[in-house]
Amino acid sequence: MTRQTLRILMSSLVLFLGGCSILPQSDPLTVYQLPAVSGATASAISGLSTKSLTVFAPYANSFLDTGRIAVIPSGNQLSVYEGSRWSDAVPRVFRDRLIQDFRRFTDLKAVGSEGDNLLASYQLRGDLGAFQVEYRDGQPTAVIDFDASLFDGQSGRVIASQRFSVAEPVDGRQVPEVVQAFGRASTRINNDILQWVYRVAGK
Incomplete structure (x- = not known):
């Protein structure tokens, strides 16, 4: 075999290998934002127009502290919806939607996250115990549990x-319907949190 023929064969092999990958192709992910569902808006409240609030991303266990959309199909089995994820890790998705609702539906002077270095009157912290779909009597249900604590921003009390x-x-079995259910659930729980913050902070 001549050197020229060998060079041609080697070049062809490089081109062939360049078009191949030894790594498996990953399935594409559909990324979802947590929707603000039309027709399920929180109630506007007022009374803290001179105050400010910092909302911290809640603590969550390792199963929830990811961007995957979690589901518990039965018993103690933990799973996720394949090919789908939230736009961020679940605690930050929860926090950002809560901040959005505080800004939209309250008269607080300023509302920010822990990264904004806001010298806030109050701090809202907590643990996110659930942010998943659970099957209850065969019905998929979006479940959110949040243990909240409101702190004085100056004393830490x-x-x-x-x-x-x-x-x-x-309303269905598909991921877009799951996302809409989380949007409705978030509106409901956020409205409860907003009302509670105003009730206890106004005392």
């Missing part, structure tokens, strides 16, 4: 603590 929980049936 705990003003009050409260557990919030909502369950919203999913």
Whole structure:
């Protein structure tokens, strides 16, 4: 075999290998935002127009502290919806939607996250115990549990603590319908949280 023929064969092999990958192709992910569902808006409240609030991303266990859309199909089995994810890790998705609702439906002077370095009058912290679909009597249901604590932003004193929980049936079995159910559930639980913050902070 001549050197020229060998060079041609080697070049062809490089081109062939360049078009192949030894790594498996991953399935494309559909990324979802947590929707603000039309027709399920929170109630506007007022009374803290001179105050400010920092909302912290809640603590969550390793199963929830990812961007995957979690589901518990039965018993103690933990799973996720394949090919789908939230736009961010679940605790930040929850926090950002809560901040959005505080800004939209209250008269607080300023509302920000822990990264905004806001010298806030109050801090809202908590644990996210559930943000998943559970099958209840065969019905897929979006479940959100949040253990909240409101702190005085200056002294660090705990003003009050409260557990919030909502369950919203999913109208179907597909992921877009699951996402819409989470949107409705988030609106409901956020409205409860907003009302509670105003009630305990106004004392």
